[in-house]
Amino acid sequence: xxxxxxxxxxxxxxxxxxxxxxxxxxxxxxxxxxxxxxxxxxxxxxxxxxxxxxxxxxxxxxxxxxxxxxxxxxxxxxxxxxxxxxxxxxxxxxxxxxxxxxxxxxxxxxxxxxxxxxxxxxxxxxxxxxxxxxxxxxxxxxxxxxxxxxxxxxxxxxxxxxxxxxxxxxxxxxxxxxxxxxxxxxxxxxxxxxxxxxxxxxxxxxxxxxxxxxxxxxxxxxxxxxx
Numbered sequence: 001x002x003x004x005x006x007x008x009x010x011x012x013x014x015x016x017x018x019x020x021x022x023x024x025x026x027x028x029x030x031x032x033x034x035x036x037x038x039x040x041x042x043x044x045x046x047x048x049x050x051x052x053x054x055x056x057x058x059x060x061x062x063x064x065x066x067x068x069x070x071x072x073x074x075x076x077x078x079x080x081x082x083x084x085x086x087x088x089x090x091x092x093x094x095x096x097x098x099x100x101x102x103x104x105x106x107x108x109x110x111x112x113x114x115x116x117x118x119x120x121x122x123x124x125x126x127x128x129x130x131x132x133x134x135x136x137x138x139x140x141x142x143x144x145x146x147x148x149x150x151x152x153x154x155x156x157x158x159x160x161x162x163x164x165x166x167x168x169x170x171x172x173x174x175x176x177x178x179x180x181x182x183x184x185x186x187x188x189x190x191x192x193x194x195x196x197x198x199x200x201x202x203x204x205x206x207x208x209x210x211x212x213x214x215x216x217x218x219x220x221x222x223x224x225x226x227x
Contacts, residue, residue: 024194034132035132037130038128038200040128043127044187059184063181063184070174078123078125079124080121080122080123081117083114087110094106094107094110
């Protein structure tokens with residue numbers, strides 16, 4: 001019982017350093033009353049593009065930055081690649097293989113991949129755009145409400161669920177703008193859902209206790225997808 005009590009106290013004292021109050025409807029609500037949406041963005045191999053394509057990408061990115069009238073955060077996360085699902089797939093193929101030679105080759109290939117990942121840290125990179133919104137930025141609010149938002153933003157959200165829904169809608173309008181502006185760069189993107197946000201932030205706060213997996217396969221995500 002004493003051990004459980006100490007663990008509970010330790011967890012409670014740790015939580016005060018976490019800025020997140022809640023995650024709901026694909027939105028991160030911070031303790032200071034501001035909101036965040038997170039977009040997972042694909043990458044492109046810029047060096048493999050022709051000169052004309054490179055110029056188009058640079059121009060599209062410049063237009064994207066110039067179109068913003070609010071701040072964004074671009075985050076890059078490096079993670080150790082989890083090869084276990086691929087090895088399991090190879091194991092299934094190996095067992096189902098009727099040709100003995102092909103079965104042996106599959107076994108050798110599977111062992112090669114397994115040994116390679118054990119001696120080498122193969123990393124994968126994930127790119128995110130974090131889109132913020134603060135109650136102070138609500139242009140439709142009255143003067144008194146805006147002053148209240150400045151002095152006590154967390155109280156404004158906590159006391160008025162209707163305002164929270166309004167702020168969420170304004171946040172998603174920003175996400176739509178980012179998605180539309182990114183369309184000229186040739187990137188794929190998608191907004192993270194609630195479960196994916198929980199996984200993302202849990203992994204960020206606990207980098208050594210989770211098995212790495214890709215949050216979402218954005219190669220199949222349509223460029224025009226909106227949350």
